[in-house]
Amino acid sequence: MRVCWEQLMHLLNDFSEMGVVLSRVNSSCRAAPREPVNTFQTVSSNSDREVNGTDSDCFSSIPVQNKVCEPEEVLLPALPETVCVERGYITPQQVYNLLNAEEDQPALYDPSYILILDCRRAERYKDSHVVTARAAVTVIHPELGCLISCIDLQKYSIILLYAEEGCSPVGSVKAKADSPDLQRCFFQLSALGMDPVILLGGFAAFYALYPFLCTARVVLLEPERHTLTIYPSEVLEGALYQGTDSQASDHHIIKNLRITHVVNATANSPDAFPNTLRYLRLPLSDDAQQDLVEALPLASRFINTALRGEPPGRVLVHCSMGKSRSSALTLAFLMAHRSWSLLHALRWLKERRACTAPNVNFLRQLMTYEQQLFGSRLTSLDDIRR
Structure with a gap:
């Protein structure tokens, strides 16, 4: 069905099925907020492996306790920064996400x-x-x-x-x-x-x-x-991507996007390129019992470290379908290192990946994480459902 310009604006800004928004990500990194203390540890293996000309290692996570301490200081919430685009125009980054939008199928x-x-x-x-x-x-x-x-x-x-x-x-x-x-x-x-x-x-x-x-x-x-390659969604321009396990195991996608770091949030999908990429493996289940208390700050730290590296890395966060587990981890990073409320982070992500759908259990834990980061709860389930 054809849509007029005003309908298109509404379609894009309200989490359209096409996953396009007429705004651009400000890809510059803010000063890193203080990290929540967490009791996950990471151990490195094969630390002499080479990634894009730099030394790297593969990471695996080891749960130690089931507790996350409150941060020593709280963050001040900020709004996502957008760049105004002349009426009638759309940016290359928005077209990229438009071409790679997915719902039940691409x-x-x-x-x-x-x-x-x-x-x-x-x-x-x-x-x-x-x-x-x-x-x-x-x-x-x-x-x-x-x-x-x-x-x-x-x-x-x-x-x-x-x-x-x-x-x-x-x-x-x-x-x-x-x-x-x-x-x-x-x-x-x-x-x-x-x-x-x-x-x-x-x-x-x-x-x-x-x-x-x-x-x-x-x-x-x-x-x-149907022969076309569908790429992961671009969450932050040239920096952070979110997608599926099949995309994470596609050599051409990894090469074309110049991915250096991967957060694997699946329980069963192996790390596809352990000799050339840095991995954070978080074997999570997409259900009402999965505890994210340690995974959220750990993923946030891993992504932030990669993006702030010298040279800056490019991170792919993935689960099986790229909808729930990977979304929860991406949202945690945007909250902790962009200082966005859960609601603003979720809006940002849905504008770039329309199939974003963390389960209710994950949303509740993200709201708790939001409270830990900002000292108060800024988002409710009612806000998200509107």
Whole structure:
């Protein structure tokens, strides 16, 4: 079903099924807050192994007690920092999460999910384009108008356009000069009642960050889409990712995202690359009995240490489906090291990974962790359910 711009904004900001939000993560690290004291210990093995040119080791967790002490000082809650994006535009990072959104299955497998139109010259499209993109001339002819019926256009939830580069306001003199074909396409679609969005910075900006999501192949039909690699969600730009155990064991994904550290929150999935990556293994169960009292601060510390390393690492947090256990650990990090309340952390995560769904037991323990970090409970289950 087609959505208008206002509906799209509502869709994106309210944890849409597409997992896209029109805001960017501020990837700079804040000063590290004081860590909650925990009684998990980590032991290193194979400490001489090489990871991306630096010494690393694999970690395994050893429970000692079932108690976490209160932090010596409480954190002051902060709000997530967002970057304003010009109306009608969407950032490369948001497009990345859009392309890799998952619910019961990857959204990109659905041919009606998103229409991506490449508004560059035909030879540039043939050379390389964003995966599943179509040459705009096959949809919107610059002189004859629409070559696809309005009924067919309306079936797409989102229509995305991009030129070679550019970030000038839609309709401005500079935008018309920089990318006349895109501007023509944008206004033709708008005249037909569509509400397209434009990739900020164009293909050049997207390719610079995600070359592995660009291809010379024309991928349109559903069987072709099922051959595509679906990547973990990007929680913090170029730093923190969350996904599934199958993604964590895919060498191409690990290589393309330049992952250096992995939090494995499964009970049964082995660490896929113990000789080349640093692991924190937390054998958790996704049920009402699982105690996270030691796992939450331990995962938070591990992620923070990796991201603040020299050079900074890239962390993948995963469980089996990337929904509950991994979400709980990611949320704990955002609370402890971004000073966000559970509610704000959960909103941030759901905007980037729509399938986020920690079970009620985990949510209650996260609320307790929030109280330990901030000295009072800032989030209730009613807040989360609204």
